[in-house]
Amino acid sequence: MQRMEKHIQTMAGHWLKLLVCSLMMMNTQVRGAYVEFTFLESAVSKGAVCLNGSPPAYSYVKGYGEGVSNWVVFLEGGGWCHSKRDCQARAKGYFGSTLTRGNQTFFSGLLDEDKLYNPDFYNWNKVYIVYCDGSSFMSDIEEIDPETNVTYRGARIFNAVMEDLLAKGMKDAKNAVLAGTSAGGLATILHCDYFRGLIPNASRVKCISDSGFFIHAKNLLGAEKREDYYANVVATHRLAKFLPASCTSKTNSSLCLFPENLVGDIQTPLFILESAFDSYQVEHNYMIPAFGNTSEWNECNTNLTRCTSTQIQLIKDFRVAFIETLQKLDNCSSRGMFVHSCYLHGHITVKRGWSCSSVVGNNVLENKTIGKAIGDWYFDRSSFQHIDTTNAVPRNCTGTLTSEELQKKCIHQLD
Ligand SMILES: *[C@@H]1O[C@H](CO)[C@@H](O)[C@H](O)[C@H]1NC(C)=O
Ligand SMILES: *[C@@H]1O[C@H](CO)[C@@H](O)[C@H](O)[C@H]1NC(C)=O
Ligand SMILES: *[C@@H]1O[C@H](CO)[C@@H](O)[C@H](O)[C@H]1NC(C)=O
Ligand SMILES: *[C@@H]1O[C@H](CO)[C@@H](O)[C@H](O)[C@H]1NC(C)=O
Ligand SMILES: *[C@@H]1O[C@H](CO)[C@@H](O)[C@H](O)[C@H]1NC(C)=O
Ligand SMILES: *[C@@H]1O[C@H](CO)[C@@H](O)[C@H](O)[C@H]1NC(C)=O
Ligand SMILES: *[C@@H]1O[C@H](CO)[C@@H](O)[C@H](O)[C@H]1NC(C)=O
Ligand SMILES: *[C@@H]1O[C@H](CO)[C@@H](O)[C@H](O)[C@H]1NC(C)=O
Ligand SMILES: *[C@@H]1O[C@H](CO)[C@@H](O)[C@H](O)[C@H]1NC(C)=O
Numbered sequence: 001m002q003r004m005e006k007h008i009q010t011m012a013g014h015w016l017k018l019l020v021c022s023l024m025m026m027n028t029q030v031r032g033a034y035v036e037f038t039f040l041e042s043a044v045s046k047g048a049v050c051l052n053g054s055p056p057a058y059s060y061v062k063g064y065g066e067g068v069s070n071w072v073v074f075l076e077g078g079g080w081c082h083s084k085r086d087c088q089a090r091a092k093g094y095f096g097s098t099l100t101r102g103n104q105t106f107f108s109g110l111l112d113e114d115k116l117y118n119p120d121f122y123n124w125n126k127v128y129i130v131y132c133d134g135s136s137f138m139s140d141i142e143e144i145d146p147e148t149n150v151t152y153r154g155a156r157i158f159n160a161v162m163e164d165l166l167a168k169g170m171k172d173a174k175n176a177v178l179a180g181t182s183a184g185g186l187a188t189i190l191h192c193d194y195f196r197g198l199i200p201n202a203s204r205v206k207c208i209s210d211s212g213f214f215i216h217a218k219n220l221l222g223a224e225k226r227e228d229y230y231a232n233v234v235a236t237h238r239l240a241k242f243l244p245a246s247c248t249s250k251t252n253s254s255l256c257l258f259p260e261n262l263v264g265d266i267q268t269p270l271f272i273l274e275s276a277f278d279s280y281q282v283e284h285n286y287m288i289p290a291f292g293n294t295s296e297w298n299e300c301n302t303n304l305t306r307c308t309s310t311q312i313q314l315i316k317d318f319r320v321a322f323i324e325t326l327q328k329l330d331n332c333s334s335r336g337m338f339v340h341s342c343y344l345h346g347h348i349t350v351k352r353g354w355s356c357s358s359v360v361g362n363n364v365l366e367n368k369t370i371g372k373a374i375g376d377w378y379f380d381r382s383s384f385q386h387i388d389t390t391n392a393v394p395r396n397c398t399g400t401l402t403s404e405e406l407q408k409k410c411i412h413q414l415d
Contacts, residue, residue, distance in 0.1 A: 050132030067123030077182025109354030185212015
């Protein structure tokens, strides 16, 4: 029996090696596929439109085989707009309209069609929802702003797309995932239980927030600036009445976009994927608000070896506050947590973040890739709640690997 297994393992090893070779022969072309937008024209009459009035859009790939009744729905990120003027400018650009960008999405990472890189989700129904409302899919203001012609309707976009997906078969989903990165990771936290409620008969529904845990950290430098910024997002999009009552009943609603005030009340299992040195937060919610836009900071931000010792100390302080914030959450056994120490923001829609070992190192986080940790957690093969508490300084994990070397490393991890 053992011998048989050994033989099978060896065969699998050969097969993988063959695959490695054929991958290399395919040159270093990035794997994954472009998927065309579906424009949801029918949503326009319901007033579900982007900031500039354009229709919602998503990219969709149908599931097959064992994945035919499984759905992964991904919410795109891209920050927020926090004033009328800011939203007016945004309405003209990439994140305010579906008509000002390429009409397709590159599917990789969690959305990868290749079983080798995405063994748990490759054959699922996969949806990537374009972000064009500037409010993490939360706004719903009836009137179009007469001064700017801007429309605030993120929640309507979310609902219209969900309705469409339910009709496409999601209503009969067995397994489902709601995921998102950055502002989409925050949207995932905000919509997680609602999403669960849309498919009450599904046997397993979980949410994955990738780089969506934006901390308030009221004792960390810049707290007032963070408060003001998110309060302005809440005010501009008039979100107060749409934010979870579990938060707004206890706290000023302007603080209810901070996940530390939200996740304790989420019933659906949630995975929190983060860098303790989240590069977006370090830059936008900490260093720049607290110290201004200095060229010195820009140098540090783009090349960590150029940071001054003062800057490194400040970044270290951010990590301490970040980890403290996470550790103050109730310890919920269904929650997943993968918190590493690479200076990064966003992981799951790129192969480097999802299936390669770029963030795993120094013998922490159980040597698991993010994709493996999340897959194991999703299917209850094993729980995963790990914070890298050993690396106290930010690491540059972008590294110097060529894509060929990286590819080898990915396969090695899966071997
Ligand atoms: C995207 O599609 C829209 C509507 O079909 C079209 O008007 C636009 O030119 C296309 N944009 C690009 C960049 O191809
Ligand atoms: C708003 O739209 C109306 C009608 O198309 C137009 O006349 C007006 O100039 C627009 N206002 C702004 C601020 O773009
Ligand atoms: C859930 O399943 C029950 C029993 O099969 C069925 O009656 C009900 O309509 C289903 N609910 C939804 C929302 O699909
Ligand atoms: C809630 O926060 C906002 C924005 O910071 C502030 O203007 C308002 O006064 C606060 N409300 C209460 C009741 O404290
Ligand atoms: C921020 O700094 C960069 C580099 O020094 C500069 O190009 C940019 O104009 C500055 N932005 C603002 C808003 O001051
Ligand atoms: C990380 O290293 C890569 C490769 O040397 C470099 O291109 C990148 O700018 C570095 N990033 C930071 C934040 O230091
Ligand atoms: C980062 O800065 C160091 C020190 O100034 C320099 O040697 C290195 O070439 C820089 N790296 C990149 C990718 O620019
Ligand atoms: C939560 O509890 C589990 C099991 O008791 C432990 O392994 C894990 O480290 C805890 N997580 C946090 C974030 O404290
Ligand atoms: C991680 O990998 C290293 C090197 O392969 C190994 O020595 C170590 O035991 C592994 N750690 C865990 C927790 O699996």
